[in-house]
Amino acid sequence: MDAKYDYAIIGAGAAGLQLLLKMIRDPFFKEKSILVLDKDEKSTNDRTWCFWEKGETTWDQLATKTWGQGLFINLEQTIDFKLDPYRYKMVRSADFYSYAKGELAKAENVKWVKDEVVEVNDQDIKGSLDNYQTNHIFDSRIPQAFHDKQDDYHSLIQHFKGWFVKTKKPTFDPETFTMMDYRLKWKDSTSFTYVLPISETEALVEFTLFNDQLLMDDEYDKFLRRYLATYLNLFEYKVEEVEQGLIPMSDFPFHKYHEKHLTKIGTAGGWVRPSSGYSFKNADRYSTMMVENIKKGKRPEKGIATSRFRMYDSIFLNVLSSNNDLGEEIFTRLYTKPDIQSVFRFLDEESSLSEDMKVMFSLNKPQFWRAFMNTFFK
Structure with missing residues (x-):
C-alpha cells in the first residue's frame, strides 16, 4: 500500500479523465497527490463521442471531423438543418485517451495504476492487486442500488x-x-x-x-x-x-449516492442526459464545476444535479417507457423545429424556463401531459 493520496479517481473514461485534466491544469492541485485506477490500459478505440459546441474549444484538436449541417429523415420527409453557431463534433476515444495520457505524463503528482476496484469502504479502496487510501474518491462505478431498484424508476x-x-x-x-x-x-x-x-x-x-x-x-x-x-x-x-x-437512460437518483468521502461521477453521477444519451460535454462542464467547488471548500457535486432538467428527463422516460413507438414523433418534433439551436440549449441545460416551456409545448401529446402530472405531483 502506498502513502495516502489526496484524491483517487476510479475509472479512466470520459468523466474521470476530464476531471483529472481540469485538476492538473489548476495550480490549486499542484501539490495534491492524485491516483487514477482503471482495469484497462485505455489504448484502443472503444467508443466514439459526439456533441455540439459553439466556437473553437479544447476538443477541436482531437476531433476526427466536425459538421455544420445535418439531416433528419423519416418516411415522410427529409429535413436539412443548419447548426450555426454550433458545430457537431466527433472525438474517437483512442485519440482522447492518448491526449489525456500525454497531459498527465507531465504532472508529477499523478499516478496511474492498472487495477480493478473490488470494494470501497470510506477512504479505503480494495483493488484486485493492491489496496489504496485516499482523502476523497471520485467513483464512476454505477451503484448496486441502480440494478436492485429498476422497477422503482423509469x-x-x-x-x-x-x-x-x-x-x-x-x-x-x-x-x-x-x-x-x-x-x-x-x-x-x-x-x-x-x-x-x-x-x-x-x-x-x-x-x-x-x-x-x-x-x-x-x-x-x-x-x-x-x-x-x-x-x-x-x-x-x-x-x-x-x-x-x-448507455443506461434512467431517472434513478444517482445524485443521492454521494458519500462523505466519495463523489459519484459520469453515468454513476447522473452525468448522462437521459433524454438524449449525450455525456461528453456534460463531463467537461461538470468537471469544471467540481474543481471550482473544491477550491471554494464546497462539496464537489454541489449544484450539478438540476431538479428542473431531471424532471423533464423523467417525463420523457415515462412516456417512452410506456409508449416506445412515440419516439419517432417526439424526436421529429424536436429536431425539425425552425431553430434547432433552442433544442441544443435545452439539452445542454442552458435554456431559460420560458424556452423550456416552448420545447415542452412543441411535444403536445396527451401522454406528455399525463407524465408531467404524474412526475410533478408524485
Whole structure:
C-alpha cells in the first residue's frame, strides 16, 4: 500500500479523465497527490463521442471531423438543418485517451495504476492487486442500488452497433451528418440509423435503439446491411472497425449516492442526459464545476444535479417507457423545429424556463401531459 493520496479517481473514461485534466491544469492541485485506477490500459478505440459546441474549444484538436449541417429523415420527409453557431463534433476515444495520457505524463503528482476496484469502504479502496487510501474518491462505478431498484424508476437503454465503412467510390457528403433516419426500424420501437461521414468514402453508420430490449448481435448487423443496401445503394464496402455499446437512460437518483468521502461521477453521477444519451460535454462542464467547488471548500457535486432538467428527463422516460413507438414523433418534433439551436440549449441545460416551456409545448401529446402530472405531483 502506498502513502495516502489526496484524491483517487476510479475509472479512466470520459468523466474521470476530464476531471483529472481540469485538476492538473489548476495550480490549486499542484501539490495534491492524485491516483487514477482503471482495469484497462485505455489504448484502443472503444467508443466514439459526439456533441455540439459553439466556437473553437479544447476538443477541436482531437476531433476526427466536425459538421455544420445535418439531416433528419423519416418516411415522410427529409429535413436539412443548419447548426450555426454550433458545430457537431466527433472525438474517437483512442485519440482522447492518448491526449489525456500525454497531459498527465507531465504532472508529477499523478499516478496511474492498472487495477480493478473490488470494494470501497470510506477512504479505503480494495483493488484486485493492491489496496489504496485516499482523502476523497471520485467513483464512476454505477451503484448496486441502480440494478436492485429498476422497477422503482423509469429506465430505458440506448444500445447501438456501428460500422466504420470504407467504399471504393464516393458515396457520402462529408459536410452533412444524419442525426436520425427513421426509415428503417425494429418493430414498434424508437430506433433509427445515425450516419457520420468522415470523407466521401468513409463513414460511421450506426443502428441505435432507445428501448428496454437488447437485440441478438446479428440483428444489429442485419439492420446495418439493409440500411447500406436500401438507402445508400451500397453493396461493396469494407467494414474497418466495429463499435458497440449500451448507455443506461434512467431517472434513478444517482445524485443521492454521494458519500462523505466519495463523489459519484459520469453515468454513476447522473452525468448522462437521459433524454438524449449525450455525456461528453456534460463531463467537461461538470468537471469544471467540481474543481471550482473544491477550491471554494464546497462539496464537489454541489449544484450539478438540476431538479428542473431531471424532471423533464423523467417525463420523457415515462412516456417512452410506456409508449416506445412515440419516439419517432417526439424526436421529429424536436429536431425539425425552425431553430434547432433552442433544442441544443435545452439539452445542454442552458435554456431559460420560458424556452423550456416552448420545447415542452412543441411535444403536445396527451401522454406528455399525463407524465408531467404524474412526475410533478408524485
